[in-house]
Amino acid sequence: MAPLPLRTWLTGAPPRGQDVAGACAVVVDVLRATSTVAAALGHGAACVIPRTDVDEAFEARAELERRGEEPLLGGERGGFKVPGFDLGNSPLEYGAERVAGKSLILCTSNGTAALELCHGASRLYAASFVNAGATAAAVAKGAEPVILCCAGKEGAPSLEDVCCAGLIAASLLKVYRYEADDATTMAYLCWKYYAADVRRLLKTCNHGRHLAGLGFEEDLAFCSQVDALPVAATQRDGEKLVVVAQD
């Protein structure tokens, strides 16, 4: 059997001629959108509905409220909670006492844009260090090409996303049938360098230093916990992220 392509998009955008059609896409935005998705679903949220545009996020909340739900609206602009939102983009805000049983609409700067970009994939996962292992296990059950989409920041690559893609690639490459492209090899090499100290990675990378400066150091500690949450987050109904049922 021919090996399946395992590709990495380093900057949140597809190289020319590549798209997600027919592929399993994994969106990675370690700081902090996909870590927050994992926290919410790991703590019992019913689903996460990504929205890139703030107005559309408010509309999605209103729509769910009209249907009698009591959704939560979370996310950030410039790192901080949007006025009128229930929650910001810190995964520490998404404990079970707050999110269990709720639908969550999440609106962030880069992560939700990457999720929307990959909307047409055959399967779509949202992954970060806290649920990398569960995600890799779920991905490897399929037989499609895989695209690891690093959200990055405004079109530039983020070291933490690339390292997390490298961790997921390392898991997948233990399954014989994948073949890595050059970008995946880069991600793997970056991951190997930081594998022994993810906390240091998150203190070193550009966006981690920025968040520490804004006072979010505890978020970095949370986001550095590899495989702390055994939940894979996948797309259902073309837009909701839900927990994948485990075997």
Added chain:
Amino acid sequence: MAPLPLRTWLTGAPPRGQDVAGACAVVVDVLRATSTVAAALGHGAACVIPRTDVDEAFEARAELERRGEEPLLGGERGGFKVPGFDLGNSPLEYGAERVAGKSLILCTSNGTAALELCHGASRLYAASFVNAGATAAAVAKGAEPVILCCAGKEGAPSLEDVCCAGLIAASLLKVYRYEADDATTMAYLCWKYYAADVRRLLKTCNHGRHLAGLGFEEDLAFCSQVDALPVAATQRDGEKLVVVAQD
């Protein structure tokens, strides 16, 4: 003094909001455009004039011939010499007996496009492994921000270009005043992994395997020779690449 930004463009295109204005740009296309530029200038070519479009390359030759010059026209499409060109894109074709004293018009798929993209930089260099050290030394004489532009392949990153950018970054970072962005850190980590065996890198990377399959294995050996040619290639008159006078 505030540190100078040292940025790497992994995929031959600028992240949003970044451009070369006011920066020193270094274009890297190890396989093979910038290795060929270094070979030609290192072997005495008068200058290299990059052209991305084949028709424009023919026109540039005709224009120089009208002025009484006897230029060479080199380059490739799909890895092979273009019909009507004098030379292909193998650096081994660019020996002193062929190129000394000549103006060379070079037309390749990705490398010359990256050179044209960076045309407006305050200074512009073309670098590969064979002249990385000479390039870094020339770059470090200035006091602008630096952009390492990896040509890549059709919008996807090439491992060999990223590793070469990492080598140049490693030299520059020994000078205190540069500050690396995340992409530069990635390039540096990839370089450190392959530093001990560049030949293996060029046999491993996607485009190296492709070229070996086309019969260009000797080109890989040539392109893997770190600092074999002590020439920095810089832009003059807004378009010609010439050897920088060494101190």
